[in-house]
Structure formats: structure tokens, C-alpha cells
Amino acid sequence: MSTDHKLTFDELMQLAAASAAVTRACGCAIDTCREWTRIPASFPEQQMRMLGTLVDDPYIEASYEEVHPAGTNYWSAEAPIAWRHYPYNRCSVLQCGVCGRCCLKYVEAGGYYVEPRMRALDPRLLVDAPAAA
Template sequence: MTKSLNREELLFIAQSFDPGDKCSDCQSLNCQGWESIPGGFITNSLECIGTLRIENAPECWEEDHPKGTTIWSKDAPISISFHPYNKSDVYECKHCRSKYLRYTECGGYYVDERIRELRAELIS
């Protein structure tokens, strides 16, 4: 079972690595904001270490953008009670220990795996 993480645990994880020390696999990820996982990226180099999903929680599709950001903004807050963070899992690179958030966007005609770097200074 995947470990549920609260804000303090997420902050601790985010502070436990230097985002400048990426391995050759992770250097191909340029995901300060949410992005689709690049087609050539080897996702099995990432290991799930926790989840922000809360089982049996009411659905929340609202996003948190108090400073006019969007879901794609690199400075958008990481607000774990809001979409898409409340549907995200936390991953760690097996090689360099970089940390990422991942979720699956399921539209009417598509499925899109999305990824974002976990940055401590953006956790609200």
C-alpha cells in the first residue's frame, strides 16, 4: 500500500534533495510546472514513495492560483488539497533521488501522464 503523505511529510521530502543534482535520465525532464511526460522518458527509473490522494475524500476539481498562475505555471503553488495535487503521487528517481509529482489527466478522448518537479518553496 502506498503511504499517504501530509503537508509536513511532503515538505520534508522536498527538502531532502538538491534539484541541481539530476542524473542523465532526469536531465531530460524540464518540468518546473506540470508537463506531459516526454515520450522517450523511461518512467521505470522513478519509484512511487507516497501519495497525496486521500481515500474517500470528496471530489475537488478546484485549482489554487492566488497570484494569477495557471496549472502550467512554473511558480504555481503546490496546494495539496486542490486539483491536481489531490490526485497526485510522489515519485523519486532511483538514481539521483530527484523528487516529482505525477498524476494522470483523463480527458474525454485522451489520457495524459503529467509530471512536475517537487519544489519545497512552492508548497503552500
């Protein structure tokens, strides 16, 4: 897959299932990032490879609509991974070249800061909610 490959829901689910099956310890610590987490300076970027993107069109502003049917919020570890909604619709999908775990990565750009964030790709939380109209 190329780095600009737009992943489908089925591809994302396959990657999530494979990632969840990994049991070995690894320095990437992707498995500890159940909710959105600031990427630490110690994160081993050099062992990550980009598998694709969830961005529909980089030239069109994506929706900021979130999906939280069970009262979760952006920071919840149990928040659904609604791949067509914010912030997932701004994500790249990375895989650790050592252990094989996958994560979602995007850059939060607030008023006075830029913060790269990541979240483990968890098949239990992946939902195919329709995109905002």
C-alpha cells in the same frame, strides 16, 4: 513508505527540500519540469520508485478546486503546489532512484485522451491551503 501511504504535508516538505538540494545531472530531467509537463516517452520509469500518494480516498471524487492566489494558472511554473487541491489531490509522489529528485505524477483524463503528467516537487511552491469544504 508503501505506495498507498498518504503523505503528510511535513513529509512532502521534507521530500521537496531534499529534492531541491540535488545538483547532479540525471536522465530523469525532473528538474526541468517546473510546470505540469506531459511525461515524454523517454522518461525512465524503471528508475522511479513511488513514495506515496496525495489522494485522500480513491473511492471518493476529489475536488477540482485549484489554488492560484497570485494570478497563476494550472500551466504556470510559479503556480503553488497546493497539495489538497486539484490536480495535486490526484497525485502520486515519485523519486528517481539515481539522483533522488522527486516529482508529482497524475493522469489527466480529458474527453478523448489520457495524458500522464509530471511536475518537480519544489519546496518554494508547496503550500498548505485548507481543503475545499
